[in-house]
Amino acid sequence: MNRLSLSGLQQWMDDRFPLTSTWRYHMSEYYVSKNVNWWYLFGSLAILVLVIQVVSGVWLMFYYQPSAERAFSSVEFIMRDVDWGWLMRYMHTTGASAFFVVIYLHMYRSLLYGSYQKPRELLWITGVLLYLVLMAEAFMGYVLPWGQLSYWAGQVIISLASVVPVVGEELVVWLQGGYIVNEATLGRLYAFHVIGLPLVLIGLTFVHIVGLHHVGSSSPDGVEIKKNKDANGKPVDGIAFHPYITVKDLFGWGIFLILFCAVMFFAPTFGGFFIEPPNFQEADPLQTPSAIHPVWYFQAWYAMLQSIPNQALGVVVMLGASAILLFLPWIDRGQVGSIRLRGLGYKIGLGVFTITFIVLTWLGKQEPTGLPVILGQIFTVIYFGYFVFLWAYTYFGFEKTKPVPERVTV
Amino acid sequence: MSMQKKNGIVLGLGLALAVAGPAQGSAGSDVEMMDPDVSHHDRASIRKGAELYAQYCVGCHSLKYLRYKRLAEDVGADKQWLEEEIMRGDKDPYDHITSSMDPQDGVEWFGLAPPDLSLTARAQGEDWIYTYLNTFYVDEDSDVGYNNLVQEGTSMPHVLASLQGDQKAVRDDHGEVVDLEPVEGEEGRLSQEEYREMTAQITAFLSYAAEPIRADRERMGVWVILFLIVFTGVFYLLYKEYWRDIKK
Ligand code: HEM
Numbered sequence: 001m002n003r004l005s006l007s008g009l010q011q012w013m014d015d016r017f018p019l020t021s022t023w024r025y026h027m028s029e030y031y032v033s034k035n036v037n038w039w040y041l042f043g044s045l046a047i048l049v050l051v052i053q054v055v056s057g058v059w060l061m062f063y064y065q066p067s068a069e070r071a072f073s074s075v076e077f078i079m080r081d082v083d084w085g086w087l088m089r090y091m092h093t094t095g096a097s098a099f100f101v102v103i104y105l106h107m108y109r110s111l112l113y114g115s116y117q118k119p120r121e122l123l124w125i126t127g128v129l130l131y132l133v134l135m136a137e138a139f140m141g142y143v144l145p146w147g148q149l150s151y152w153a154g155q156v157i158i159s160l161a162s163v164v165p166v167v168g169e170e171l172v173v174w175l176q177g178g179y180i181v182n183e184a185t186l187g188r189l190y191a192f193h194v195i196g197l198p199l200v201l202i203g204l205t206f207v208h209i210v211g212l213h214h215v216g217s218s219s220p221d222g223v224e225i226k227k228n229k230d231a232n233g234k235p236v237d238g239i240a241f242h243p244y245i246t247v248k249d250l251f252g253w254g255i256f257l258i259l260f261c262a263v264m265f266f267a268p269t270f271g272g273f274f275i276e277p278p279n280f281q282e283a284d285p286l287q288t289p290s291a292i293h294p295v296w297y298f299q300a301w302y303a304m305l306q307s308i309p310n311q312a313l314g315v316v317v318m319l320g321a322s323a324i325l326l327f328l329p330w331i332d333r334g335q336v337g338s339i340r341l342r343g344l345g346y347k348i349g350l351g352v353f354t355i356t357f358i359v360l361t362w363l364g365k366q367e368p369t370g371l372p373v374i375l376g377q378i379f380t381v382i383y384f385g386y387f388v389f390l391w392a393y394t395y396f397g398f399e400k401t402k403p404v405p406e407r408v409t410v
Numbered sequence: 411m412s413m414q415k416k417n418g419i420v421l422g423l424g425l426a427l428a429v430a431g432p433a434q435g436s437a438g439s440d441v442e443m444m445d446p447d448v449s450h451h452d453r454a455s456i457r458k459g460a461e462l463y464a465q466y467c468v469g470c471h472s473l474k475y476l477r478y479k480r481l482a483e484d485v486g487a488d489k490q491w492l493e494e495e496i497m498r499g500d501k502d503p504y505d506h507i508t509s510s511m512d513p514q515d516g517v518e519w520f521g522l523a524p525p526d527l528s529l530t531a532r533a534q535g536e537d538w539i540y541t542y543l544n545t546f547y548v549d550e551d552s553d554v555g556y557n558n559l560v561q562e563g564t565s566m567p568h569v570l571a572s573l574q575g576d577q578k579a580v581r582d583d584h585g586e587v588v589d590l591e592p593v594e595g596e597e598g599r600l601s602q603e604e605y606r607e608m609t610a611q612i613t614a615f616l617s618y619a620a621e622p623i624r625a626d627r628e629r630m631g632v633w634v635i636l637f638l639i640v641f642t643g644v645f646y647l648l649y650k651e652y653w654r655d656i657k658k
Contacts, residue, residue: 034656076475076528079623086623243652251649254642261638265631269532280533280620410657 026213031238032245033219035408039113040217041252042106048253049099050205056091057194064144066190068183071146072282090268096138097274098260100297103131111350114222114337119215121329126208128325133200135298135322140193142295143186147279152292154189155181160305163312180285222338223408237408291367299364300357304383306368307376317380324387331387333394336401343399346390353386441559443537444544446610450617451625457485459615462608464496466569470516470524473507476619481507484622520554520565531620536613543570543609547577547590559587574598574605 013019024030032040063082065074078085107127110116116124143154158175162168177184216226225235239245269275273296278289294302301318308314324331336342339350356379363379366372393399448455460481478501482492492503501508509524516523531539538560545559546568554567557579568574575598580589600608618624 073475079621080475080480081477086627090627239656244656247645247649247652251642251645254638254645258635258638258642261631261634265627265634277533277535280529 026209027242027246028240029234030213030216030241031225031235032217032241033223033225033235033408034237034239035220035410036217036245037220038252039105039109039220041249042102042109043212044249045102045252045256046099046106047205048256049095049102050201052091052095053099054198056088056095057198059085059088060092061194066144066186068146068186068283071144071186075145087264090264092141093275094260094264094268094270096141097270097295097297098263099134100138103134104297107131108354111353112339113218113220114332114334114339114342115218116329117332117334117337118329120212120218123208123211123215124329125326126204126211128322130201130204130208131325132322133197133204137193137197137201138295138297140189140197143181143189144193145279146186146283148281148283148287148289149276149279149292151181151283151285152289153294154185156292157294158185160311160315163315182285218337219408220338220340221408222336222341222404223406225408228407293365296361296365299362300360301364303360303363303366303372303376304380306364307373307380321380321383324384328387331391333391334399334401335394336404341402341404343393343401345393345399349386349389349393352382356382356386441541441545443535443560444541445537446540446613448610448614450614451628452614453485453625455611455614456618457487457615459611459613459618460485461495462612463615464498467527467612468507468509470509470511470566470569471527472509473528473619474526475528476507476622477504478507479503480622481619484618484625520567522565524566527616527619529620531613531617536617539616540609540613543612544574544606545577545590546571546574547579547587548593549579559590570598570605570609572598573600573608 010020014021060078063074063078063085065071075089078089080086082088110124110127139154139157143150158181159172161171161175164171173179175185175188176182177188216224219225219237223237225237228236230236263270263274269277276295281289293299301321304321305311305314305318308317334342334346339347359375360379360383363372363376368376450456478492478497481496482488482503489503496507497503511524513523542558542560546556546564547559548555549557552563554565556564556566556568556571558564558566568576576593576596577590578593579587580591582588598605
């Protein structure tokens with residue numbers, strides 16, 4: 001008779017599928033430091049945004065037409081004639097920018113608390129890969145509405161492949177499926193955007209979380225809670241992810257959704273930053289727009305590209321700027337992770353690095369002549385200089401750190 | 411203040427700065443834009459603007475993404491209004507707003523087919539349209555007899571000249587246009603104020619046409635945000651309740 005009760009069903013499942021054990025391992029008996037702060041919210045927000053993008057994206061796919069002839073008008077059709085189509089589209093465009101806001105803050109947390117350090121190197125690396133794939137995903141999605149900037153930004157970015165020695169020009173033609181960006185290009189970008197890259201994103205996110213739950217989250221004051229366990233093997237400074245972090249995250253999601261909806265309902269173009277005015281003009285291969293620049297979240301990288309006169313070098317620098325992140329766990333030789341314990345040099349360095357990234361983002365939108373170019377060069381050097389500094393500062397033992405506390409402080 | 415707080419503030423400030431300067435508008439002209447100052451919630455103005463558009467503009471400019479019926483619904487007008495004021499003739503209310511001009515004729519007459527204006531308000535901005543309609547000035551060298559401050563060398567004739575009257579350019583020593591002034595003896599049927607009001611209404615209509623859902627979405631947004639605040643409040647209480655033992 002037990003077979004018919006809920007626990008009977010659970011037993012039936014558990015004999016066939018690791019349901020309860022998985023729940024325990026990842027939720028009710030997964031322990032997180034008591035004092036994780038709001039910086040630790042952004043990972044779960046990234047998952048939320050990923051879900052938002054998939055749901056709204058599937059909806060857009062019902063009506064979007066990936067052809068040069070109809071792409072632009074199908075988007076307007078969604079905006080005007082499809083019930084709630086405008087909501088789905090704004091959700092998707094707002095979601096794209098929100099994704100980057102969330103991811104940049106998520107990455108910044110790693111810098112604040114040394115999350116990339118041992119034993120979380122692979123977490124950091126899967127994270128950087130996620131970031132790279134996310135950039136590709138966003139770029140490809142941006143081309144789909146086939147507005148003027150979609151088209152020309154697509155053209156500019158794809159033609160960067162021409163710097164590849166010897167085969168560069170042919171490579172561009174091959175990638176585009178023609179001599180200019182055209183319908184064949186659109187079809188490819190569409191395929192990658194709607195299925196190719198999302199599969200990679202979801203797969204990598206899975207690996208990211210599995211990896212995280214193997215090593216556990218860091219704590220803001222640099223304590224590894226696994227080092228101090230009670231008799232039952234539960235970390236004394238840990239709390240169960242479920243229900244403690246789940247309720248905390250739900251509250252965080254609420255705050256996020258308020259901000260998200262405020263943008264989506266009241267300022268979906270965000271003053272021209274999330275959806276740019278020239279993109280309300282249909283792509284015209286014969287008419288170059290007066291200024292071509294990527295969306296805000298790419299502008300730091302674009303500023304580097306623009307400020308280097310030699311294009312091949314510019315591309316190498318731009319790619320190098322994100323690739324160098326992969327090596328961060330080995331560049332930073334610091335003995336401690338959390339900024340609360342680190343030396344003054346690290347704090348100043350990170351402050352300078354932060355400002356550098358913001359200035360570069362701003363520069364990415366300026367006309368590439370005169371002062372912005374010079375500033376771009378200076379800040380590109382500072383960007384890379386930060387990593388050199390960080391290595392030297394920690395490798396030669398200049399850093400004076402505070403000792404890691406025994407217990408976390410709540 | 412702790413370092414991590416400071417870092418947070420720096421970052422927040424940066425983000426705020428990044429969004430501060432509006433990215434609207436088209437580059438190329440340094441003309442100061444005029445503000446039509448009509449709300450997208452002002453249905454009466456949009457409705458009047460639609461009538462004016464049907465009277466003065468639709469002969470050349472289509473609105474290929476806007477349907478007649480949608481317009482009538484959104485401004486709260488009936489079928490009769492649609493038939494008499496907007497469609498004027500043998501049109502289907504479910505159709506998009508089309509112009510009777512053959513694009514080829516446009517090319518012959520103006521050198522280019524008059525553009526569709528469905529999205530102009532979003533591509534160029536409301537202010538731009540309003541300024542455009544207010545800054546035509548007499549220019550003998552131009553084929554259409556007029557030039558325009560925000561679109562130099564425009565091929566659009568000043569179709570509202572009989573209402574506004576003619577304006578001529580006031581130039582500085584380098585021949586740059588610095589201001590416009592009325593041409594004496596060429597006054598229009600409307601006072602300056604009336605003309606501005608009229609063009610503001612047309613602008614309001616074009617702004618509506620570029621995003622018909624805008625007013626509704628804002629009305630809806632208020633409720634959504636209110637709901638989310640309540641929802642988040644509940645989660646906050648739940649969070650406090652669960653965490654009471656932990657934050658001792
Ligand atoms: C789709 C994108 C991503 C998703 C869904 C995601 C998800 C998550 C989640 C849920 C966590 C645990 C909660 C938290 O610590 O915030 C986490 C932790 C982490 N993530 Fe991500 N992440 C993404 C991208 C990234 C990126 C781009 C990086 C860095 C380049 C990164 C690096 C890390 C690291 C190092 C941790 C461990 C943090 C610690 O314990 O201190 N992740 N991620």
